[in-house]
Amino acid sequence: MLILQIVVLALIQGITEFLPISSSGHLLLVPVITGWPDQGILTDVMVHMGSFLAVVVYFWRDCVNLVLGTFDLLRGRVTAWGKLAMLLILGTIPAVVVGLVLDKLGFMEIVRHMPEVVAWNAIIFGTLLYLCDRFGLSARRMSDMTWAPALIIGLAQAVAIIPGVSRSGITMTAARALGFERPESARFAFLLGIPAIAGAGILKLGEAVHAGDTISFGMVLTAILTFFVALGTITVLMKLVKYMSFLPFAIYRVALGVILLVVIYSGIPLGAVN
Template identity: 40%
Template sequence: MWEMLQAMVLGTIQGLTEFLPISSSAHLRIYPELFGWGDPGAAFTAVIQIGTELAVLIYFRNDIWRIGSMWCRSLFRPELRGHLDARMGWFIIVGSLPIVVLGIALKDVIEQDFRNLWIIATMLVVMGLVLGLADKLGSNSKKIKQITLRDAILMGGAQALALVPGVSRSGATISMGRALGYEREASTRYAFLLAIPAVVGAGLFELRKIGEPVAAGQTDYGWGPTIVATVVSFLVGYAAIAWLLRYVSTRSYTPFVIYRVVLGLSTMVLLGTGVLVAQA
């Protein structure tokens, strides 16, 4: 019963933080440690992200169907290959390659070394400042329909940085989008679409590890708590998507930048005073 309650809390944290540019993986590493629950582990973190990506699939179902169907038709009808939706399909595929390649190549480092709280706290601060700078200096001259292959590759490369907890998948992609001159809403919407292949793929890949023995210092969440956390993350995540898209259409990312810096510095203080342990 206690593990189920923990799962509900972790699912809520995942749902609230996956789409905000504040790093869900950092929160799923810091707060359980602070609560004395231990590290939930990379596998649990990856699997419950399937819940939030299911929210993306449902929320953007019309966009995804339009892009997917046009991309498939363009494979057999050359005259459709210049259509925005056909190109967007290729952009999402190409933009997903960096995180897939690096994710496989750095698998062991990601699951162990990158989960060090000093690294996570540093990334929260550094990438928070990067987000703030990109948002302040970036123009609002480009809409999502103006995306190019070069921009798709650059944003895909930025997304790959999120293999380090604390960077934030959406935050890194949005930062690059804003630096390239895309509107906040366009950068955010593309970040959501670009994340689908990587997050769903990683979650399905790690699914086999649920129920297996975990590393020292990690909490052994079995199938029951993992399913509960995934369902909760879906429900909370769906609401978070709608709120964030409305928010960024009229406001800046400054509150998220401040929050990231405060959380990162606070984590460093807790590590320095021994309240938190960097790594089990």
């Protein structure tokens, strides 16, 4: 890959993975808009692994406590962190099941060349993000999380496999609709993403190795750059959600979707938009 493509992919993934605006949707649009060769699913997996490492580093204390809580569970002792670990596992199951089914059906290969899917999802789920954030109560914290809301948020995360939905966006939307405070919604969304991103990444990397594909230096460099960009994005976002709503992100999503639809249905070649 060209160094410019590496930098662009790292910036897009690092910024959009944790902002509620869909990283997979933006990654699919890169070759469509720039005219560059499709970077391929393996590159997408590598940049997602960079994002995974960033969220683990940022929430390292939570991760350590979750591991310790899991060990306590294995010893028959239920703690608050052990309970949260169980809820995160419960919330991850829907995404695993849906992801495996869609992968077997070759779903991602089909939608990789359908920017209109990204456009419509950006509009629909951007609107839902605004409505749930605007009218959702702020009466619950992560300590109030039980199996029912964890499963609902997990089901929402499963929908995010479709490009343009946004994993962080739809999980925050679901959490806000259930009355969780904005910072707590973001925190749970990020923690819920750890097993989902890691599981999908390991699965795809395993398939690539089995198929004889090679991980290039460019892919590794893109993942490293993504890590640093993503770490900065998480740090900024976790500060912002204490003081601002999700309205700017909703506006961006709707605007992006509308612009894409106008370009697509006007017949303008997207590859020329650069």
